[in-house]
Amino acid sequence: MNTSSNPISSKSTPIVLTIAGSDSGGGAGIQADIKAISATGSYACSVITAITAQNTRGVSAIFPIPIEHVAYQLDAVFSDLNVVAVKVGMLADANIIKVVAEKIRHYRPQYLVVDPVMVATSGDLLLKQEAISTLKSELLPLANIITPNLPEGSALTGAEVPQTEQEMSEMIADLRALGAGSVLLKGGHLESDENSNDLLIFEDHVETFSAKRTQTKNTHGTGCTLSSAIASYLAQGNELSQAVALAKHYISEAISHADELEVGQGHGPVNHFYQGHGAVR
Numbered sequence: 001m002n003t004s005s006n007p008i009s010s011k012s013t014p015i016v017l018t019i020a021g022s023d024s025g026g027g028a029g030i031q032a033d034i035k036a037i038s039a040t041g042s043y044a045c046s047v048i049t050a051i052t053a054q055n056t057r058g059v060s061a062i063f064p065i066p067i068e069h070v071a072y073q074l075d076a077v078f079s080d081l082n083v084v085a086v087k088v089g090m091l092a093d094a095n096i097i098k099v100v101a102e103k104i105r106h107y108r109p110q111y112l113v114v115d116p117v118m119v120a121t122s123g124d125l126l127l128k129q130e131a132i133s134t135l136k137s138e139l140l141p142l143a144n145i146i147t148p149n150l151p152e153g154s155a156l157t158g159a160e161v162p163q164t165e166q167e168m169s170e171m172i173a174d175l176r177a178l179g180a181g182s183v184l185l186k187g188g189h190l191e192s193d194e195n196s197n198d199l200l201i202f203e204d205h206v207e208t209f210s211a212k213r214t215q216t217k218n219t220h221g222t223g224c225t226l227s228s229a230i231a232s233y234l235a236q237g238n239e240l241s242q243a244v245a246l247a248k249h250y251i252s253e254a255i256s257h258a259d260e261l262e263v264g265q266g267h268g269p270v271n272h273f274y275q276g277h278g279a280v281r
Helices: 029-039 067-078 094-107 129-142 150-157 165-169 172-176 222-235 240-256
Strands: 015-023 043-055 058-064 083-088 111-114 183-186 195-201 206-212
Touching (some): 015 029, 015 067, 015 222, 029 222, 029 240, 043 067, 067 094, 083 094, 083 222, 094 129, 111 129, 111 222, 129 150, 150 172, 150 183, 165 195, 172 183, 183 222, 195 240, 222 240
Parallel strands (some): 015 043, 015 083, 083 111
Antiparallel strands (some): 043 058, 183 195, 195 206
């Protein structure tokens, strides 16, 4: 994204906007985003694109917010708050994607992080093919960074879902062709690997970020949390590689402390407030 017309002042609070769906169970979506942005030191505001009936065992219903009200929310936030970074998560359909892209082009926040939420844990596509095409043409080229996991990388490129790190590397050229400033291809789905390795793909080089894998079933909301943390650290003035490194450390610690929580009967959330005051014990 181009530099905002409202530059960060030394005294201002870094404000991060999350545009995503609501998770009634609190582990992912808007709720996870607000927790992650707050825990990493920024101020969170939100635009809700859909309301889900959801808990740790799954999603039972999705209600898309009317397009006009998505636009009203975006105008309300951008017209008053000095939004430095925007994180985009679940966008329910092509029309909502178009509205979000239009407002991003109009208000020109300094940073845009897109987490392309397109594939359910079951492997089912959450976006119709038309909406995926709109996402690729309208929104991804505006992003400083997009953060697909392996199934999402497959849905965006048409390639098979990578089963090895070598196959992750073979996807790099197709991911670059999407037109985003950079791509963080997340290797969390390679569960047989001892480490969780992510590839930060720039136009002319690739950086690898690695963390020891934690064995836990409580990983609900990891993608939402990581992308929100990246947006938060960008809003605080960190360069992209440093923002990704800080966010990778944060999500790794939040996962490693996840079993300290006892939330729900399914795949529980990560522990967003594992550090300092306000930690849930």
